[in-house]
Amino acid sequence: MATKWPIIGHHHAVSLLQREVARGELAHAYLFAGPPQIGKQTLSSILAQALLCQGDDPPCGDCDSCRRVVRRQHPDLQILDLPAQTRLLGEKTSAQHVLKIETIRKVQQGLFRRPLQADHKVILIPEAHLMTTAAANAFLKTLEEPPPYALLLLTTTQVEDLLPTIVSRCQVVPLHLLRITEIETALQRPPWKLEAAQARLLAHLSGGRIGWAIRAHEDSSVLEERQETLETLQRVLAGDDLERMEIAERMARLPDQGMETLAAWSTWWRDLLLLQSGADNGLTNVDRRDELARVARVWDVAETYSALSTLQETISALEHNVNALLAWEAFLLSLSVSGQPAESRT
Amino acid sequence: MRVSCLQENLAKGVAIVGRAVASRSTLPVLENIYVGTDDGRLKLAATNLEIGITCWIGAQVEEEGEISVPARVVTDLVNSSPPERIDMALNVRTQTLQIHCAQFQAQLKGIDASDFPIIPTAEQDKAIHVAPDTLREMISQVTFAAATDETRPILTGVLTEFEGASLTMASADGFRISVRKAPLPEEVPESFRVIIPARALQEVARIMGDQEDPVEILVTQKRNQVLFHMQNIDLVSQLIEGNFPDYRQILPSSHVTRTVVDTGEFLRAIRRARIFARDAANMVRLQISGESTEGPARVRIVAEAAELGDNVEEIGASVEGEDIEIAFNVRYLIDVLGVLNSAQTIIETTDATSRGVILPASNDDFTHVIMPMHIGQRG
Ligand SMILES: [Zn+2]
Numbered sequence: 001m002a003t004k005w006p007i008i009g010h011h012h013a014v015s016l017l018q019r020e021v022a023r024g025e026l027a028h029a030y031l032f033a034g035p036p037q038i039g040k041q042t043l044s045s046i047l048a049q050a051l052l053c054q055g056d057d058p059p060c061g062d063c064d065s066c067r068r069v070v071r072r073q074h075p076d077l078q079i080l081d082l083p084a085q086t087r088l089l090g091e092k093t094s095a096q097h098v099l100k101i102e103t104i105r106k107v108q109q110g111l112f113r114r115p116l117q118a119d120h121k122v123i124l125i126p127e128a129h130l131m132t133t134a135a136a137n138a139f140l141k142t143l144e145e146p147p148p149y150a151l152l153l154l155t156t157t158q159v160e161d162l163l164p165t166i167v168s169r170c171q172v173v174p175l176h177l178l179r180i181t182e183i184e185t186a187l188q189r190p191p192w193k194l195e196a197a198q199a200r201l202l203a204h205l206s207g208g209r210i211g212w213a214i215r216a217h218e219d220s221s222v223l224e225e226r227q228e229t230l231e232t233l234q235r236v237l238a239g240d241d242l243e244r245m246e247i248a249e250r251m252a253r254l255p256d257q258g259m260e261t262l263a264a265w266s267t268w269w270r271d272l273l274l275l276q277s278g279a280d281n282g283l284t285n286v287d288r289r290d291e292l293a294r295v296a297r298v299w300d301v302a303e304t305y306s307a308l309s310t311l312q313e314t315i316s317a318l319e320h321n322v323n324a325l326l327a328w329e330a331f332l333l334s335l336s337v338s339g340q341p342a343e344s345r346t
Numbered sequence: 347m348r349v350s351c352l353q354e355n356l357a358k359g360v361a362i363v364g365r366a367v368a369s370r371s372t373l374p375v376l377e378n379i380y381v382g383t384d385d386g387r388l389k390l391a392a393t394n395l396e397i398g399i400t401c402w403i404g405a406q407v408e409e410e411g412e413i414s415v416p417a418r419v420v421t422d423l424v425n426s427s428p429p430e431r432i433d434m435a436l437n438v439r440t441q442t443l444q445i446h447c448a449q450f451q452a453q454l455k456g457i458d459a460s461d462f463p464i465i466p467t468a469e470q471d472k473a474i475h476v477a478p479d480t481l482r483e484m485i486s487q488v489t490f491a492a493a494t495d496e497t498r499p500i501l502t503g504v505l506t507e508f509e510g511a512s513l514t515m516a517s518a519d520g521f522r523i524s525v526r527k528a529p530l531p532e533e534v535p536e537s538f539r540v541i542i543p544a545r546a547l548q549e550v551a552r553i554m555g556d557q558e559d560p561v562e563i564l565v566t567q568k569r570n571q572v573l574f575h576m577q578n579i580d581l582v583s584q585l586i587e588g589n590f591p592d593y594r595q596i597l598p599s600s601h602v603t604r605t606v607v608d609t610g611e612f613l614r615a616i617r618r619a620r621i622f623a624r625d626a627a628n629m630v631r632l633q634i635s636g637e638s639t640e641g642p643a644r645v646r647i648v649a650e651a652a653e654l655g656d657n658v659e660e661i662g663a664s665v666e667g668e669d670i671e672i673a674f675n676v677r678y679l680i681d682v683l684g685v686l687n688s689a690q691t692i693i694e695t696t697d698a699t700s701r702g703v704i705l706p707a708s709n710d711d712f713t714h715v716i717m718p719m720h721i722g723q724r725g
Contacts, residue, residue, distance in 0.1 A: 075463035084372040112499035113396050113584035114570040147587040
């Protein structure tokens with residue numbers, strides 16, 4: 001059996017791939033599908049390492065090939081994302097929102113040149129759903145008849161946005177959110193070596209997204225921003241209409257931050273719902289248990305439920321590009337004040 | 347690294363490897379030129395992942411080292427330097443190459459040499475030797491007929507077969523086929539065939555210059571690359587994957603008319619016809635007739651353009667077989683006549699819709715096949 005792959009979680013997928021690598025029975029194309037920040041790219045990159053490795057026990061992580069894959073500098077590995085497209089087509093960064101057919105064509109031309117250093121040539125498309133329909137149709141040709149040494153690795157968060165013909169020609173590897181305990185344990189080990197309490201906090205806040213937990217550990221502003229976001233929520237709940245309208249205006253102006261705020265708030269309300277229904281574990285915001293418990297005593301379940309569903313409606317409205325200010329105002333003004341239903345306010 | 351060399355040598359080396367620098371690539375390092383010390387010489391290298399060129403130039407090495415620097419900047423810098431000694435020093439910590447020549451001094455920000463792809467260089471033991479003149483001629487006779495359209499990647503390559511003591515190169519773009527054979531000085535231990543990008547072969551011919559020693563050709567063990575070893579220069583090309591169409595089946599095995607013309611005279615007439623053919627889908631008609639009461643055997647070359655009028659020219663020929671009128675793309679005729687290397691040209695034809703064969707009269711090592719045009723299709 002091969003060495004243990006440096007992947008957190010995804011045991012089923014990893015052992016399947018290890019088996020296929022060991023037996024030399026790899027498919028020509030894999031599609032890793034699942035939510036963001038759970039390690040899809042890491043897994044596809046390790047698979048690329050395993051194939052390109054020159055060591056005895058692939059992926060050894062130590063040979064020239066393995067190191068080049070980590071540095072994204074392997075001549076037989078082409079990573080096809082928007083920055084790569086910018087370089088390939090010589091275009092401006094701002095013009096990049098989708099993967100174009102011209103890019104796919106260029107890559108296809110190169111694919112017929114045999115590998116330079118390794119026995120394989122790997123093409124990695126981290127956000128396969130960004131291919132336009134024309135690009136995807138062009139790529140189908142490669143999926144149907146890849147050169148024998150080619151390995152095509154696609155990852156996506158939106159498998160439903162891919163052409164069904166693309167999906168059907170890949171071996172689909174569905175990946176799921178990690179268990180909180182898996183992340184908690186991993187964070188206490190090298191290279192992160194977090195204190196137990198911090199590991200527990202990040203693991204819970206991550207909601208099963210190891211990538212988020214690592215980012216929050218490496219970049220302290222992630223946690224600070226979350227802190228701020230939840231404090232804003234407290235201000236909303238305690239504030240009057242005027243203050244709420246000010247906050248709505250601020251959020252409407254910064255769409256990305258607004259969406260992140262709503263995502264963080266939804267975890268808070270979900271926690272509230274959990275506490276109100278008597279569940280004590282499974283909380284996301286473990287560091288705010290006291291505050292949540294206090295609010296849980298004042299609000300009733302129906303109110304929490306209604307707030308949560310209004311919030312979800314707001315998210316989907318914003319995703320469909322409605323007037324952001326109106327959506328935010330409608331949402332914030334509908335919330336109760338410290339447990340009082342909105343109608344009963346004076 | 348601390349090295350000195352002559353501006354003239356460095357400029358030449360940079361120009362040679364510069365042909366392999368990638369213009370647009372996902373890997374920034376491919377837009378760089380590798381500069382490093384190698385056994386008392388300076389080694390320069392570049393690759394676009396299809397072609398890799400390595401070149402060694404004489405240098406005085408005081409301290410070993412390696413780096414890669416932006417090709418465009420280093421080329422401009424070296425070309426604009428006076429023909430004097432150039433001193434180079436690498437600051438490893440900042441990965442900066444300092445270039446000093448006469449009055450000026452420049453700092454080039456580089457990329458770590460370990461990011462540069464490993465380009466194989468020659469191990470002479472298993473090489474196949476080919477005379478440089480032969481190789482140059484073979485390349486000129488086949489590469490022009492390879493496809494430039496990348497939607498058919500295999501046809502952008504030249505099928506290169508080593509069999510016994512002979513080397514055969516063949517290309518095809520869907521409208522024409524070019525096949526050239528040449529004897530090898532010694533038998534290859536094991537026959538094999540590979541598809542080499544036509545672009546790579548054209549580079550080989552270009553950088554071969556006036557080399558007189560045989561060019562050493564070897565294919566890497568994994569059959570991924572072919573390497574051409576020349577004096578102080580190695581060119582490595584990735585091989586193209588796939589099955590080359592079986593051109594031997596398409597080569598006409600018989601003919602009805604065999605015409606022999608003077609190559610120079612025919613080419614000059616065709617070039618004049620082109621002036622008119624340009625506006626008529628590039629079509630030129632050959633009206634071939636044997637000796638008769640109307641006169642001696644001849645080829646009438648006819649090009650008609652609706653706006654310009656027409657051009658008719660007659661050249662003497664020796665004709666065996668039936669009279670025929672057949673039309674070809676004038677550009678294809680000019681391409682092949684330019685590389686034929688024979689005073690007399692043989693044209694073998696069957697009928698107006700069958701492929702025509704162009705052969706040199708002086709030897710039988712080159713065969714060129716062209717699809718005729720339909721005479722009704724002129725514009
Ligand atoms: Zn390795």
